Amino acid sequence: MRIFDLHTTPPLGELPDRMHAVVIRKDREGLPEKSMQVEEVALPEVGPSEVLVLVMAAGINFNGVWAAQGRPLSVFKMHKEAFHIAGSDAAGIVWKVGSEVRRWKVGDEVVVHCNQSCGQCPECNGLDPMACAEQKIWGYETSWGSFAQFARVQSQQLVRKPKQLSWEDAASYALTYFTAYRMLVGQAQMKPGDHVLVWGAAGGLGIFGIQLCKVMGAQAIAVVSSNDKFDMVRSLGASAVINRRDFGFAWKPNETADETKNRVDEMKRLGAEIRRQTGGKDPDIVFEHVGAETFPTSVFLCKKFGKVVICGATSGFQLTFDVRYLWMRQKQILGSHFANAYQAERANELIASGQIRPVVDQVFDFKEIPFAHQLMLDNKHKGKMAIRIQA
Ligand SMILES: NC(=O)c1ccc[n+]([C@@H]2O[C@H](COP(=O)([O-])OP(=O)(O)OC[C@H]3O[C@@H](n4cnc5c(N)ncnc54)[C@H](OP(=O)(O)O)[C@@H]3O)[C@@H](O)[C@H]2O)c1
Numbered sequence: 429m430r431i432f433d434l435h436t437t438p439p440l441g442e443l444p445d446r447m448h449a450v451v452i453r454k455d456r457e458g459l460p461e462k463s464m465q466v467e468e469v470a471l472p473e474v475g476p477s478e479v480l481v482l483v484m485a486a487g488i489n490f491n492g493v494w495a496a497q498g499r500p501l502s503v504f505k506m507h508k509e510a511f512h513i514a515g516s517d518a519a520g521i522v523w524k525v526g527s528e529v530r531r532w533k534v535g536d537e538v539v540v541h542c543n544q545s546c547g548q549c550p551e552c553n554g555l556d557p558m559a560c561a562e563q564k565i566w567g568y569e570t571s572w573g574s575f576a577q578f579a580r581v582q583s584q585q586l587v588r589k590p591k592q593l594s595w596e597d598a599a600s601y602a603l604t605y606f607t608a609y610r611m612l613v614g615q616a617q618m619k620p621g622d623h624v625l626v627w628g629a630a631g632g633l634g635i636f637g638i639q640l641c642k643v644m645g646a647q648a649i650a651v652v653s654s655n656d657k658f659d660m661v662r663s664l665g666a667s668a669v670i671n672r673r674d675f676g677f678a679w680k681p682n683e684t685a686d687e688t689k690n691r692v693d694e695m696k697r698l699g700a701e702i703r704r705q706t707g708g709k710d711p712d713i714v715f716e717h718v719g720a721e722t723f724p725t726s727v728f729l730c731k732k733f734g735k736v737v738i739c740g741a742t743s744g745f746q747l748t749f750d751v752r753y754l755w756m757r758q759k760q761i762l763g764s765h766f767a768n769a770y771q772a773e774r775a776n777e778l779i780a781s782g783q784i785r786p787v788v789d790q791v792f793d794f795k796e797i798p799f800a801h802q803l804m805l806d807n808k809h810k811g812k813m814a815i816r817i818q819a
Pocket of ligand 1: 489490491603604607632633634672718721722741743764765766804807
């Protein structure tokens with residue numbers, strides 16, 4: 429049985445029988461270092477409109493943490509494969525193409541976006557592939573993700589690798605950057621001059637939220653949890669910076685009446701600090717992905733007629749907030765989920781032209797994929813983490 433060594437570029441298009449992969453199995457779901465283990469597995473078959481990519485580098489995302497833990501939902505409830513290869517970000521080389529693939533050829537250097545859809549339904553062809561009944565996030569709701577030497581993807585998932593980037597940088601940005609692009613440019617229709625409150629501004633989504641604000645002439649108000657992240661978010665273009673640990677606005681379950689009153693007072697104090705730093709402006713848009721702890725504050729702080737755009741809930745999915753602030757001040761809550769291929773392409777052009785840049789904090793080796801996910805779970809990382817696979 430042939431298997432390629434890691435960190436080598438084999439002869440173009442040559443295929444081994446098996447590959448090294450970091451695999452999650454149902455019976456070991458739990459902390460990443462327990463559930464994610466290196467195994468040798470057979471290569472997947474490639475369908476007519478699919479592509480096999482030699483993975484040069486992969487990127488770490490929060491969905492790998494969810495997949496490892498089997499929470500809030502086991503990945504084995506989302507697909508029928510016997511094992512799960514996570515990883516929703518990759519940069520690599522097209523190694524094999526299906527019989528119907530026209531836009532890509534063996535040898536093309538690519539970045540992979542993580543949305544899969546059927547490509548045939550009216551939603552895919554007229555509304556948005558994100559509305560497809562079969563829409564799935566590759567490497568999370570499907571197996572055969574990027575934490576392996578080869579990844580199986582739909583050909584529509586490919587965008588060209590920006591020439592100036594290393595493999596590690598190229599593998600780091602697609603999932604969070606394209607998500608941030610749809611949130612701000614698509615769903616929230618951000619405009620020049622808008623003020624945008626960006627939670628988790630030094631995290632995977634936040635680093636791109638800030639940069640998109642700058643490119644589009646909006647002002648990012650960056651929230652982080654320590655002063656040592658201030659320089660980083662300012663260098664990405666934030667015009668105001670706040671340490672969330674200086675305020676006690678976080679929502680907690682089973683609050684007493686006194687605790688609720690204190691929390692609301694702290695929300696108001698945070699609002700005053702934002703206005704102090706912005707010359708009296710409240711956020712037109714709040715960039716939300718933290719969920720339970722921050723959502724009541726997001727709805728409260730958002731300007732009259734403003735928008736809270738949300739794509740995740742790291743701190744909890746059940747959201748409690750005072751709806752009077754929503755209806756009396758005519759605000760909108762907008763759900764957003766990843767991006768479609770057109771948005772991915774447009775966003776990628778801003779990377780290719782150097783207007784938006786990847787922010788890779790740490791690069792790890794293949795065997796350190798579980799460790800990198802533990803760092804993410806413990807919120808001990810900044811920016812993005814990348815993994816060298818064949819690079
Ligand atoms: N729907 C989608 O398409 C989509 C796409 C990407 C991500 N997501 C979701 O969005 C979330 C964030 O993803 P990410 O890649 O940006 O993760 P990340 O790199 O871990 O960054 C998240 C940031 O949020 C901040 N944070 C964590 N807990 C917080 C809390 N309790 N209160 C306030 N801030 C908190 C942290 O920054 P500080 O500690 O510095 O404040 C952290 O850096 C995850 O839940 C992920 O699953 C969804």
